[in-house]
Each structure stands twice: as C-alpha cells, then as structure tokens.
Amino acid sequence: MKKNISKWVALTLAGAMACGLMGCGSGDNAASTAKSTSEKSASATSTPAAGSSSSSAASASSASASSGTSGELIKVGVTFGDLANPVWADCANHMMEVDESYGFDVTAVGCDSSDEQIDQVENFITSGCKAIVVGAKDTDSMGDYMKQVIDEGIVVFALGYEISNYTADMMVRNYDVGYSVASMAAEWINEKFPDGCEVLINDAPEYDVLVDRVSGMEAALKDLAPKAKIVSYISGTTTAEILPQAENAMTANPNIKVCVTIGDGGALACKEAANGMGLNTDDFAIFGVDCTEQVAKAIYQGDAIRGAMSLGGGKLHGETILDVLQKIFADEDYPKNTPYPETQVTKENVAEVAEQMGFSIE
Secondary structure, three states: OOOEOOHHHHHHOOOOHHHHHHHHOOOOOOOOEOOOOOOOOOOOOOOOOOOOOOEOHHHHOOOHHHOOHHHOOEEEEEEEOOOOOHHHHHHHHHHHHHHHHHOEEEEEEEOOOHHHHHHHHHHHHHOOOOEEEEEOOOHHHHHHHHHHHHHOOOEEEEEEOOOOOOOEEEEOOHHHHHHHHHHHHHHHHHHHOOOOOEEEEEEOOOOHHHHHHHHHHHHHHHHHOOOOEEEEEEEOOOHHHHHHHHHHHHHHOOOEEEEEEOOHHHHHHHHHHHHHHOOOOOOOEEEEEOOOHHHHHHHHHOOOEEEEEEOOOHHHHHHHHHHHHHHHHOOOOEOOEEEOOOEEEOOOOHHHHHHHHOOOOO
C-alpha cells in the first residue's frame, strides 16, 4: 500500500532533482501521512553509546520480541531538520517505500525549528510510534529531550547529528569529511593555480556539526593550499536558498575559482550561478559533500563540479536504519554506532559510484 507522500517531498525526489529543489526549496517541511495500522506494544530502554560497536537488543527493548509477531507493523516516526535536503528526503522517501518489508509503518516529516521537532516527536508517541528516527535540528535540546523519550520505552535512532541520548545512531565524521573534500580542492588549486586563487566556502552555522565540517575544510586549505584565499562564505543547505547568495558572492568576487560546499545543495547552486554568469571555465571547480544523482551527472559531464565526498546516499541510509531497528525489535544484537561510508568521487570513478548507488548518469 502506497504512502500519501507530500507533494513537496515527491517533487524533491523526482528524477530532475535540481529543478525540484529550485521550485520547492522554500523551507516548507510538510508532513507525509502514513496509512493507519495497528501494532503490538513494544518498549525500549537505552543509554548513549560508550564506544561499543554493538549492543544487545535485550537491553534496548525488553518487550520487542512480542512486537513483530502476527504480521502487525510497528509504527516508526521520522523527523528531519530539513526535508529540502535531497539526501534526507531520499532517505525518508525510501524508508516509506520499503518499510512494510521490514515490518514497520513509517511516517516522515520535516521541521523548521527545534521546538517544532520536539512537538513532532510528542505527536509520534501519542499516535503509537515505538521508534523515533531523528536528524536533529538542534542537537543539545533534542539530546536532552530524548532522555525522556527513552525513559518512556521508545527506541531512538539518531541520524547524522550526534545527540546525547539514543538507542543507536549513524554518524558522519564531519571534521574529517570536511578535510577530505577540501583536500580535493587543494589538489586542484595547486595544479591549476600554484600561486593560489580565491575560494568560496558554503557553510551552515545553525548546525553545530556542520561547523565542524567547515572547520575541516578550512584546515585542509590552510595545510595543503596555503596560498589560496577564502574570500566569501555563503550559508545554507538547499539549492534555492544558496543560489542567490552564490550569485552575489561571484558578482562581488569575480575571480573566485574554487567553491567548497558542505552539501550537494551548495554544489548545485554554485554550478548554476557559475553557468549563468559565464564563470564556468576549464579552471573553475566545485567540490562538495554528498554525491547525489545531479552531482554525479555534473562530475561525469565535467560541468563545474569536479569532485564530491559520497556518504552513501539516502537509500543506503534508510535501509541501514530499518535494518538496525529490525534487529532491535527482534531482540537481536545490533550495531549501536554505524559510520557513514566515505568515498572521494571524481570523474575517474563516478560511473562506478553511480552504479553502486543506483544512479543513471549517462
């Protein structure tokens, strides 16, 4: 049975992802509505990870073994800080597409503030959800709040942004990822501009973990391309919000030759800005985190984006979450901490990476 996914999310996940983002990335994180199902009572308790790679599901769900019998689906609520982010939207959409095969009934929503996100979690619990998947808008407030959720016997899966209380998580090594993507930029700079060049950085200071990512970018440029000069910072995570900033920055600094971005939204925005302003020359380069289909196509076609850090993609993230939750509710051992995969993607290996992720780039 199909979910009633919001028009907003559906458009974002359509084949022309860049166009979808341009038309819909307005910050409207509309909720998707899942079908009604009944589920058996399940309870879970947890403590934050303490460096262990796996945990006993018995400690996370004392009644989970009785939750998935008789074919009844377990309700799972998903709340992400920004469904305009195509990777998160892809993750949410895929979870809702395949949830029943894992024994779950998934509903996914986005939020515009930490208070709204906490309200969403409360609504999920009231509706009977036995597990919450959260990409935290604010890690401090959400971490504190999730202690109460866990005490109520709810399983908590943290995605992307570390919070202090959770049952299991999937995390990015943000400083290292930032350093890695900027090291690709530094290699380009040293080859094309041995005397240095002007650089644009895309950040998002409202996300503390992305501050770490930008710190890694800055450190790599300082260490590996010390003659490069950062002349502009533009903020945001979606193509729509970043594009006008990119255009303004490139107008004010027409000698920018390299852009380093925290995500694919920034990479696509910088590409569009450079193309529209006639700046996309053979020595112009964009390097960003996340290798979505649109980014992979640009790398393959040599269209301004020269490299990216792949973190596995939304489909892989969604299946990983469902697999871990399935283990928890089946009372099996499960990995408490799952790292994102990290792959440097260039024109030389983009076809292979795209095939692994199910993209068509030709």
